[in-house]
Amino acid sequence: MQFKTDVLRSNFPLWLSPMEDVTNPPFRRICKRFGADVLVTEFVPTDAIIRNVKTSLLKFQFSESERPLAIQIYGHLEDAMIEGAKMAAEAKPDFIDINWGCPVKKIANRGAGSGIFRNIPKMIRITEGIVKAVNLPVTVKTRLGWDENSKVIVDVAERLQDTGIMGLSIHGRTRCQLYTDEADWTLIGEVKNNPRMHIPIFGNGDVKTPERALEVKNKYGVDGILIGRATIGNPWIFSEIKHFFKTGEHLLPPSIDERVNVCREHLLACIEWKGESKAIGEMRKHYSTYFRAIPHFKPLRIELLQAKELDHILDLFEKIRMFNSAGADLQSVPM
Ligand SMILES: Cc1cc2nc3c(=O)[nH]c(=O)nc-3n(C[C@H](O)[C@H](O)[C@H](O)COP(=O)(O)O)c2cc1C
The missing domain is CATH 1.10.1200 (Non-ribosomal Peptide Synthetase Peptidyl Carrier Protein; Chain A)
Known part of the structure; x- marks a missing residue:
């Protein structure tokens, strides 16, 4: 078995964005067949991992054909996050992805997911702890900040980079926006174009068409994109985007x-x-x-x-x- 981590620096990887109750192994394999370059598991709660909760451990499962694949973890307890990350690493994914972006009330209010924006030193500490504890590359998926008045991602991205993570995915909304309004890619572009940043930056939010994928690639210079909701019932979106990038034309829709x-x-x-x-x-x-x-x-x-x-x-x-x-x-x- 060989870890496939080069993908983070490859030519504009298309990620299947992690989605609970969607990105399970059957759907991941189908998306892979239609061109997804990076797969991520559904998020797995570290407090459940360390208690060996069967339904959570089951989410670690993947097949070799799914590589490169990340196991995504979330939580708010420092020790559990680090222990949980180590247990996830034992399943030998290609990398570990930390979820600092989930806006769901019961998760964010506890300080997990995007709730960590209320305690940025803790976000940095846990991320650093995980990077040191696991023998695998670590990436982070997050949002712009907590709310309209605290879009801190440009600064936070630098601090996350200093922890030793290998890549950063940013969804262009704040926690308080949940899924409302249009995703705002300007700050994602600012992170990417910050001369102090050297890790790959992946953009996320509302990419639904090949045209939009090309636009965010050219306009914001991101290193790749994550596609979430537009894949639901439409795993062909990956091949459509790749074909459009290559030829400027649309693939015929599937029969x-x-x-x-x-x-x-x-x-x-x-x-x-x-x-x-x-x-x-x-x-x-x-x-x-x-x-x-x-x-x-x-x-x-x-x-x-x-x-x-x-x-x-x-x-x-x-x-x-x-x-x-x-x-x-x-x-x-x-x-
Ligand atoms: C049903 C659903 C479940 C999600 N579950 C996760 C998750 O487990 N981990 C995560 O990082 N993001 C999760 N997300 C967020 C998506 O990965 C993505 O960031 C968001 O939908 C924005 O991208 P999109 O506009 O391409 O959908 C979820 C989104 C949806 C709609």
Whole structure:
């Protein structure tokens, strides 16, 4: 086994941005196939890791084909963060990513995720402790700051760099913005163009199209980007961006047959990964985008979202496929 850390300095890597209940191994593998260069696990709570909570340890699992891959950890307790990072490192990912960006109230209010912006010395101390404790590269994913009046990322980035991290990903929002407003990339660009910075800087927030990916690359000079929500039900986004970078043209969108095949594979692999009922629930957030190209999809979408049995869902997939091959109006597909 060889760690693949060169990717952080490679030619504009596209990251599958970590997302809880989305970036599990089945979805990561599919995104990899369509061109994702860096994969990250869902975030894993260090207080649960050190108590050997099974559901958290399960999130360490990945296959060799997923490399380069980071395990992402979060928490607010210094000792637990360092112990948890060491335990994550034992799973031998290519690097450890620290989440200093999660805005969720119950996490941030405890001082974990983006809550750490209220105690920057602690953020630096824990990050440094982890860098020293693990025998792997460490990266950080964070936001611009706590709120509009404390967008401290330019200064914080320098201090994080001094801890010895190998890369920094920045989501262009503050904690208080949660997911509202447009992501603001100007400060991400400022971090990147700060002459004192030498580690790779990865930008994140609202990249949904190849055009936008090219724009942030050229305008802000970032070393790569993380794509989150735009991958949901759309793992093809990575190949679309790469094709656009190379040719200036758009790839043909995937056919409905391909959409059905990939979505079916995704569902079945998720069931294998976490059991039928949980997988069926989690897959619901993907369907609207997997099948967005289908005219008059609404009645089928409602049925898909309500279906609880695997057989029923597979049946609906076949109806979608039939619609495609008939090339006809959905009304003519027996429901
Ligand atoms: C459902 C969901 C779950 C998320 N879980 C995580 C997570 O576990 N770790 C993390 O660093 N960010 C998490 N995020 C944030 C995303 O990685 C990303 O930073 C954010 O969505 C902005 O990027 P986007 O505009 O490309 O989606 C999550 C976002 C969503 C929508």
